[in-house]
Amino acid sequence: MEWVRIERTFEAPIETVWKMWTDPALFKQWYGPNGMKVPVVEMDLVEGGRRKLCMQMDSPENTMTMWFTGEFKEISPPDRLVYTESMCDEDGNILSPEAMGMPPGHPETTEVVVELNEAGDKTLLKLTHIGVPADSGGAGGWAQALDKLGALVAN
Amino acid sequence: MEVRDPLSDALSALAHPARRGMLERLAEGDASVSDLAEPLNMSLPAVSKHIRILERAGLIEQRQRAQFRICTLVPAPLKDIESWAEQYRSIWEARFDQMETVMKKISKKAEGN
Numbered sequence: 001m002e003w004v005r006i007e008r009t010f011e012a013p014i015e016t017v018w019k020m021w022t023d024p025a026l027f028k029q030w031y032g033p034n035g036m037k038v039p040v041v042e043m044d045l046v047e048g049g050r051r052k053l054c055m056q057m058d059s060p061e062n063t064m065t066m067w068f069t070g071e072f073k074e075i076s077p078p079d080r081l082v083y084t085e086s087m088c089d090e091d092g093n094i095l096s097p098e099a100m101g102m103p104p105g106h107p108e109t110t111e112v113v114v115e116l117n118e119a120g121d122k123t124l125l126k127l128t129h130i131g132v133p134a135d136s137g138g139a140g141g142w143a144q145a146l147d148k149l150g151a152l153v154a155n
Numbered sequence: 156m157e158v159r160d161p162l163s164d165a166l167s168a169l170a171h172p173a174r175r176g177m178l179e180r181l182a183e184g185d186a187s188v189s190d191l192a193e194p195l196n197m198s199l200p201a202v203s204k205h206i207r208i209l210e211r212a213g214l215i216e217q218r219q220r221a222q223f224r225i226c227t228l229v230p231a232p233l234k235d236i237e238s239w240a241e242q243y244r245s246i247w248e249a250r251f252d253q254m255e256t257v258m259k260k261i262s263k264k265a266e267g268n
Contacts, residue, residue, distance in 0.1 A: 012258045033249035
């Protein structure tokens with residue numbers, strides 16, 4: 001389970017921020033922080049369309065690559081984008097947590113929810129990042145359950 | 156039986172909707188095993204199995220009170236999960252820093268034309 005909620009205000013119009021997420025050429029430029037590169041990004045920008053990307057980390061010893069695939073679940077420009085993401089091989093075959101040596105219950109799929117709101121000439125971005133364990137049946141139930149449990153843990 | 160770490164046990168315990176439902180109920184206060192079983196459409200042995208999984212993951216404690224088994228939520232593993240999830244926050248913050256830089260470059264270029 002990964003559950004992160006972040007908000008950030010950008011001094012840019014909402015259409016520009018939307019393009020950062022949906023234009024592969026722009027996406028490549030920011031998605032790989034701290035020395036990681038994004039050499040491949042494929043986006044079929046329709047609901048149910050496939051999303052695939054490669055992240056690359058160069059070190060003196062070698063080059064490490066990781067591939068991710070998933071689909072767009074919701075596309076409502078310019079305010080809402082939801083997509084899933086799982087680790088995969090270069091051909092887009094999803095790799096299970098067990099195959100990666102992890103016990104059952106570890107997240108196999110991630111769901112990312114991006115919500116944009118105009119605030120004058122700025123844009124408020126809300127991101128929710130949910131890890132969906134392999135045997136849990138989907139992210140929707142998670143978000144609700146974690147809301148309630150999270151409130152408890154905060155007290 | 157393989158050796159598992161506590162975080163994985165907690166993640167596995169949360170990976171079932173019935174168990175999440177039990178934890179939500181316990182978040183409101185202690186409950187007996189029959190209280191926890193009531194909203195679920197499953198046999199008592201199945202309910203007991205889920206309760207054992209939650210107990211082994213350290214998410215609940217049970218005690219006997221008269222003829223009832225009372226369950227209590229133990230929040231520590233949930234806090235551990237939250238801390239583990241926090242690493243993703245710093246990754247996203249770094250990405251958003253970079254997004255800001257890219258957008259500034261774009262707007263400077265646009266102004267220059």
